[in-house]
Amino acid sequence: MTHAVVIRGLGVSRGGREILHSIDTTVEAGSITGLLGPSGSGKTTLLRCLVGVQVIAEGSVEVLGLPGGDVRLRRRFGYVTQAPSVYGDLTVTENLRYFAAVLGTSRSDIANVLTDVGLNDHASDVVNRLSGGQQARVSLATALLGKPELLVLDEPTVGLDPVLRRDLWRLFAELAASGVTLIVSSHVMQEAQHCQRLLLLRDGRILAQGTPNELRQRAGVDDLDDVFLRLIENEQGADA
Amino acid sequence: MNAAITLATARRVLNQLRRDPRTVALLLVVPAALLCLLRWLLTNERANFDHIGAPVLAIFPFVLMVVVTSVATLRERTTGTLERLLTMPMHKLDLLLGYALAFGTVAIAQVGISVALALGPLGLHVAGAGWLLFVVGVLDALLGMALGLFLSAFARTEFQAVQFMPAVVFPQLLLCGLLTPRSSMDAALRAVSDVLPLTYAIDAMQRVTSSSGAGHRIGIDLTVVCATMIAALVLGAVTLRRRTR
Numbered sequence: 001m002t003h004a005v006v007i008r009g010l011g012v013s014r015g016g017r018e019i020l021h022s023i024d025t026t027v028e029a030g031s032i033t034g035l036l037g038p039s040g041s042g043k044t045t046l047l048r049c050l051v052g053v054q055v056i057a058e059g060s061v062e063v064l065g066l067p068g069g070d071v072r073l074r075r076r077f078g079y080v081t082q083a084p085s086v087y088g089d090l091t092v093t094e095n096l097r098y099f100a101a102v103l104g105t106s107r108s109d110i111a112n113v114l115t116d117v118g119l120n121d122h123a124s125d126v127v128n129r130l131s132g133g134q135q136a137r138v139s140l141a142t143a144l145l146g147k148p149e150l151l152v153l154d155e156p157t158v159g160l161d162p163v164l165r166r167d168l169w170r171l172f173a174e175l176a177a178s179g180v181t182l183i184v185s186s187h188v189m190q191e192a193q194h195c196q197r198l199l200l201l202r203d204g205r206i207l208a209q210g211t212p213n214e215l216r217q218r219a220g221v222d223d224l225d226d227v228f229l230r231l232i233e234n235e236q237g238a239d240a
Numbered sequence: 241m242n243a244a245i246t247l248a249t250a251r252r253v254l255n256q257l258r259r260d261p262r263t264v265a266l267l268l269v270v271p272a273a274l275l276c277l278l279r280w281l282l283t284n285e286r287a288n289f290d291h292i293g294a295p296v297l298a299i300f301p302f303v304l305m306v307v308v309t310s311v312a313t314l315r316e317r318t319t320g321t322l323e324r325l326l327t328m329p330m331h332k333l334d335l336l337l338g339y340a341l342a343f344g345t346v347a348i349a350q351v352g353i354s355v356a357l358a359l360g361p362l363g364l365h366v367a368g369a370g371w372l373l374f375v376v377g378v379l380d381a382l383l384g385m386a387l388g389l390f391l392s393a394f395a396r397t398e399f400q401a402v403q404f405m406p407a408v409v410f411p412q413l414l415l416c417g418l419l420t421p422r423s424s425m426d427a428a429l430r431a432v433s434d435v436l437p438l439t440y441a442i443d444a445m446q447r448v449t450s451s452s453g454a455g456h457r458i459g460i461d462l463t464v465v466c467a468t469m470i471a472a473l474v475l476g477a478v479t480l481r482r483r484t485r
Contacts, residue, residue, distance in 0.1 A: 014485050051327045055483045069483065074329040085320030089259045090252070101248035102328050126259065142324070 004029040004150055004181035005050060009059035012045055012204075019045045020204045022059070027183060027197070029149075032176050034195030035185040036228070042204040043185040044082060047152050050183065051079045064149060075103060077150040078143030082158070084135040088128040092119055092138050095127060096145065105146040113144040116171055118164075133160045140168075151175065153184045157191060169194045189224045200228060207231055241331050249338020253312070254345065267308065267346055271300035271354045279362045293364040294373060295418050295445040301350050301381035302441065303409055309343055309388030310401045317392070322480075332477040336389055340382070340473060347381035368448035376448055376462065380441040383465050386472035387437070393479035412438035417446070440464040 005027035012020040020042045027033045035043050048054035049061050052069025061068035064076055086095045096110045114120050117137040122130060127138055140156055151172075157165045172182050172194065184195065192198050192212055200207040200215070208215055208231050216222060219230035257264055278296055282289040316322045325335060355374045358364040366373060391408060395401035415425070415433040422433055433439050444461035 053323055053327060053483055055485045071329075074327060077327075079324060079327050081320045081323065083320055085324045087252070087256060087321060088319070089256050094252070094255055098248055098252040099324075099328070102245050102325065102330050104244070104329070 002029045003027065003062075004031075004064060005183070006062040007049075007059070008062075010046075010049060010056065010061060011058040012042075012049065012054060013057050018204060020049070023206055025199060025206065025209060027181060029181050030176055030179045031196045032172055032182045032184060032194065034192050034198045035183060035201060036189060036192055036198060037187065037201035037207075039187055041201040043187075043201055044154055045204075046201065047079075047154050047183065047185060050150075050152050051077065075146060076148055077152060078145070078148040080139050080143045080151075080153045080156055082154045084127075084139035086127055086135070086138050086142060088135075089126065091124050091126050092130075092141075093123045095138060096141060099142045100145050103146040109145055109147075113141040116144055117141045118167065133164055136160065137164075137168075149180060151180060151182045151184075153182065155185055155187070157186065157188075189228055192224045192227075200231065202232065207235065241337075242329075242334055245330055245334040246337045246341065249335055250341035250345075253339055253342035257342070257346070263308070264346075267304060268350055268353055270304065271297075271350055272357050274300050275354055275358055275362060289362075290365045291449065292418065293358055293362075294366055294449045295416075295442045297351075297354050297358055297364075297373070298377050298380040298441055298445045299413065299418075299438075301347060301354070301377065302384035302438065303405070304350075305343060305347065305381050305384030306388040306391070306409055307402065307405055309339065309385045310392040310395065310404060311398050313339060313389055313392040314395055314398055314401045318397075326480070326482045332480045332482075333473070335480070336473050336476050339389055340385060343385045344378075344382055347378050347385065351377035351381055366449045367452045369452070372448050372458075373445075376441075376444045376458070379462055379465050379469075380445070383437055383441055383469050383472075386469040386476070390472040390476040390479070393476060409438075412436045415439065416442040418442055437465060437468040440468075 003026045007023050007025050010020055010023040011018065023046065035046065037043055045054060049056055050063055050068060052073065063073055066073055092114070093110065096113065100107065100110055114123055117140050119134065119137055119141060122134060127135055130138070136156065136159065140153070143151060143153070157168055160168065172184065176182055195212065197209070197211055198215055199209045208218065210218070212224065215227050215231070219227040219234070221227055221230050275297060278293070279289055351374060355370065355377060359370050359373070387408070391404050392401055395404060415429060415436055416438045417433065422430055425433060440461040444458050444465065447455060447458045447461070
């Protein structure tokens with residue numbers, strides 16, 4: 001297995017406070033990795049390190065064989081921030097046309113990503129007039145432009161109804177099957193069942209990493225919701 | 241740098257403006273309406289209108305451009321689209337030049353309307369040529385645009401960006417030589433006035449007012465205006481940070 005992402009001793013601090021401490025992990029190419037943890041645990045900061053918009057204090061981040069933030073990477077990954085980062089006063093198609101122009105991809109790509117996220121019927125709607133879930137999918141569609149090898153998705157399913165969530169996870173699985181590497185953050189443990197590998201983050205440290213089954217076994221519980229709680233308790237017990 | 245990305249950005253910004261007819265109306269109508277107000281105010285002082293008409297014609301677009309561009313680019317920062325763009329193959333200058341092209345187009349329309357109105361129905365008399373009035377006016381508006389793009393780097397919120405107007409624009413208005421001739425200013429104030437870009441923008445307009453032909457001094461004024469504009473754009477690109485804390 002080749003590694004899409006290799007992180008070694010990564011540390012990030014903001015205003016004298018450490019946000020991430022000595023993170024060590026690797027992500028296999030063509031897999032879905034779930035980055036899970038409570039809000040404020042450093043998930044977004046870790047994703048920002050991957051896409052090269054975060055100032056790093058120590059350690060290294062390697063993405064697709066290049067240092068994180070390398071110019072050559074800018075066409076090779078898609079990034080979806082937590083809040084939909086698209087132009088609310090433009091239509092869905094105008095947004096995609098603009099980002100496609102920046103990426104230098106073909107116009108046919110726009111139709112493909114619209115179908116991928118199920119927004120064909122809303123192509124000429126102004127983004128501000130769409131629902132929150134639809135806006136999130138416009139943002140996702142933008143990240144799919146140019147067939148990226150790596151997708152970095154920050155809470156892409158938050159606020160979506162169950163049917164849409166299911167559809168998106170299906171899309172993520174299809175993308176992974178076609179060789180795309182996905183890193184998906186969430187604060188909902190139930191999302192973990194869709195991932196091949198999990199990274200549990202707490203207070204800027206990796207609490208545990210492994211496949212969902214490995215983590216279930218380590219925690220000694222079946223329900224994924226309980227896994228996180230049990231692992232925290234175990235750690236606190238070990239500290240005492 | 242990539243011309244296709246710059247043009248796509250300009251088209252996108254103009255598309256956004258098109259969706260916001262109220263802002264377009266404010267940009268195009270307000271300077272013209274203020275000129276009408278000035279003309280009305282000076283009904284019995286025609287000489288005075290001819291004297292300050294051209295400089296004032298430059299000031300309104302300049303001020304409006306500072307505000308509109310600083311808020312527009314700040315919005316790009318706060319909505320996360322800037323962060324997305326900076327993870328894409330986009331040079332920072334592509335983005336700023338795209339904005340410059342879009343607002344430059346607006347400036348041409350804005351100043352065109354004001355100049356046509358001033359020289360036509362309002363009967364403004366200047367010694368210089370009408371086209372020169374237009375060229376200087378557009379360059380002055382572009383100077384405001386570039387300063388706005390640069391200033392937005394120092395504002396965290398739209399509220400702060402709007403506050404930059406009194407902080408950055410008003411001192412320039414006071415010291416540009418319109419209120420009091422520069423020759424009668426205190427030496428220290430005059431020195432400050434010498435380094436403020438609006439001084440040169442207004443000086444150029446005053447020269448169009450009082451002398452015919454494109455003189456040597458107007459050339460110097462416009463060179464300073466253009467150099468400041470380019471410097472503000474480049475500094476704006478430098479202050480756009482790809483990596484943040």
